[in-house]
Amino acid sequence: MSTIVEKILAAHSGKEVVKPGEYVWANIDVTNGGGGALENLHRLGIKKLFDPDRIWVIDDHKAPPTDVEVAENVAKTRRFVKEFGINHWYEYGRHGILHERFPETGYVVPGDLIAMTDSHSTTYGAFNAAGCPIMLETLYVLIKGRLWFRVPPTVKFNLTGHLPKMCVGKDVILKIAGTYGTDAALYKSVEYLGPLAKEMSLASRWTMSNMGIEIGAKCAIFEADEKTMGFLKGRITRPPRPTSPDKDAKYERVINVDVNDLEPMVALPHDPGNSVPVSSVEPKGIKINQGFIGSCTNGRFEDLKMAADVLRGNKVHPDVRLIVSPNSVEVYRDALKADLIDTFMDANALVCHPTCGPCMGSHLGILAAGERCISSTNRNFQGRMGSPQSEVYLANAATVAASCVAGTIVDPRKYV
């Protein structure tokens, strides 16, 4: 009778069952932290955090520092790590964007309840965990290791069909955002179930959970299977608790999504919900100035691979720059070994280190007024990547690559 999130919240709040609308205090399994908490912890006289081995720390948003102010903040983060005996700190060169690097380093196991800073913390649903984004509660969680939750209603997406050529999780979630709205799951838990949920790659699930926040979700969860466990093997030290919904679980809404007729999707400015098939965009000949492949959404090996497949033997258009940022050092090295980095450089793309910078307009590839970017990231809100007078189009990594070759937004399928 319970959905996945209901089971996870019940298990973490010492209850048999919980119902939507109920308020609970629940113990959280892992969280993240940083120097921002240091001064307040000193003022409170806190000497020990709830569990230093369950706190991961990384600097990724303006990494490495973009100016002195950021440098001072990261210096504070290093002091925080030392002072509170935190073992999971990933310095530059061992780092990545948190939602990539944390799973790589054993942060999440199935069945976890996670409350952590950053809106894309829904990502951990790809690993069968309830990943709930927070922000101003970070200090409280670091001290107490627990937080209040309102048990959310659950929306089930029953995913069917087979992903067509050059379509990945990104295209499915953009299609969902476009069809059902960016508030389709507002303050609700999402469960991605059905044959396609099992069939799709872990990377595609990673993107769909990550962008769960783009349809308003509190968390966005897949079931665990051999793909989940295959990735986590050798990385995790805590026992997994795979959690599935009961057969008679109560859903607020069940939405059937069949992907057999899906094509690569493009979200037009200034909202992820403005998504349309790329075939309807291509005839408009929309000129672009920049392409970006990276971020916690689509900067994984699978994304770099499909972009490289498009770029091989091609050059980026003379009026366009393509910036590629593998989203962790592990992904970067895998891409290097697979000769993807060579392919990018042969195509005149600029390969950068892992950072959130371009996606959130904080550094590396900020857009000027009047410029247009096609990006494998998650948000195209007005001014997101720079000037309020710039425009961002969201797409999968192959569509970004193909558009950078053409100079206008095009369908990637004819390139491979």
Next chain:
Amino acid sequence: MEPVIEGKVWKFGDKISTDLMMPGFSRGRGLERAKFCMYSNRPGWSDHVQKGDIVVGGRNFGCGSSRPAAVNLQLLGVSVVMAESIGRIFFRNAINTGLPVVIAPGITGIVEEGEKLRVDLEKGEITNITNGKKLRFDPMPADSPPMQILEAGGILRMLEAEYKPTEKLSFTITE
């Protein structure tokens, strides 16, 4: 927390993201940063909003990034945010910084910009003082954690009450 709040309304549309309220390009601390609030969608607004004013939004107000945009609204003097629906992280951030926030389906239908509203957070009543129109919403139970945090004035005030530090806590606004 004052349970009854009155103020002049600024009305915004649907999907006002936290990017719009706290742009990635805005720099500085406190009011220096808050002056960029709504810079892209409504330039100059931060110069006109006054202490005690009310923000009314459409659907999915505060969607997107977890950046603490609610702090910007609070710094600009906004007394309460009411919208048709509200993004979850914005909602929690508002509670945690002690800014009352109300999910009020139908709110955009009873008020226009510049009119005055009164809201009773405990009774779940909204009254348009200018034209008399009324609206009910589901108030959060008095014993619910979010109401207790609001009552305390935010999550830092709650921690202060427990640990009694000699110096007050403050949010370090970084991203």
